[in-house]
Amino acid sequence: MEPTEATLCHPVVDGELLLIRKRRGLGAGKLVGPGGKVEAGETVREAARREVREEVRVEPVGVEKRGEFDFHFRDGTVDDDSMHVHVFAAGGIEGEPETTEEAVPEWHSTDAVPYDEMWIDDRVWLPHLVAGETFRGTFVLSDDGESLVRYEMDIGVTVE
Numbered sequence: 607m608e609p610t611e612a613t614l615c616h617p618v619v620d621g622e623l624l625l626i627r628k629r630r631g632l633g634a635g636k637l638v639g640p641g642g643k644v645e646a647g648e649t650v651r652e653a654a655r656r657e658v659r660e661e662v663r664v665e666p667v668g669v670e671k672r673g674e675f676d677f678h679f680r681d682g683t684v685d686d687d688s689m690h691v692h693v694f695a696a697g698g699i700e701g702e703p704e705t706t707e708e709a710v711p712e713w714h715s716t717d718a719v720p721y722d723e724m725w726i727d728d729r730v731w732l733p734h735l736v737a738g739e740t741f742r743g744t745f746v747l748s749d750d751g752e753s754l755v756r757y758e759m760d761i762g763v764t765v766e
């Protein structure tokens with residue numbers, strides 16, 4: 607089965623990272639980057655921008671693709687829960703983030719990112735996004751998503 611195509615789009619503005627407290631769906635309760643599944647007929651870049659608009663009602667600007675990840679649960683084989691995630695950074699936003707039924711926006715300093723409230727893989731790769739780097743990799747998490755079973759990641763790759 608093909609993995610689900612999804613996006614993450616992290617606005618980083620003046621040393622502050624715009625995160626969301628997810629209120630529903632995969633990762634509900636966690637602090638995550640805005641993002642979600644790619645819909646039929648849209649590009650991954652369109653999907654990334656749409657998800658930011660839908661989740662916190664702002665328009666991301668200066669959107670740059672930074673990489674791609676495969677996220678797997680269980681044993682690392684492609685399964686129903688696998689996602690292929692296209693990761694973007696945004697250098698700014700237009701508008702003021704608002705709470706929606708999907709998410710509550712939170713700004714956090716890039717020097718004090720609360721990784722213990724996030725997906726366990728974020729502490730591995732998000733520092734590279736903040737540093738302006740590109741990456742590609744695979745993360746395998748335990749069934750409950752709380753432990754990192756293994757990962758591989760290349761930094762400084764060419765992204766489309």
Ligand SMILES: COc1nc(N)nc2c1ncn2[C@H]1C[C@H](O)[C@@H](COP(=O)(O)OP(=O)(O)OP(=O)(O)O)O1
Binds near residue numbers: 632633751
């Ligand atoms: C397992 O590791 C993960 N780590 C990180 N950092 N992010 C992840 C991981 N697994 C999934 N994600 C992200 C990728 C997407 O941004 C979302 C998918 O969330 P969801 O399934 O809720 O997507 P939506 O399109 O918003 O869902 P609905 O509109 O159907 O509610 O999670």
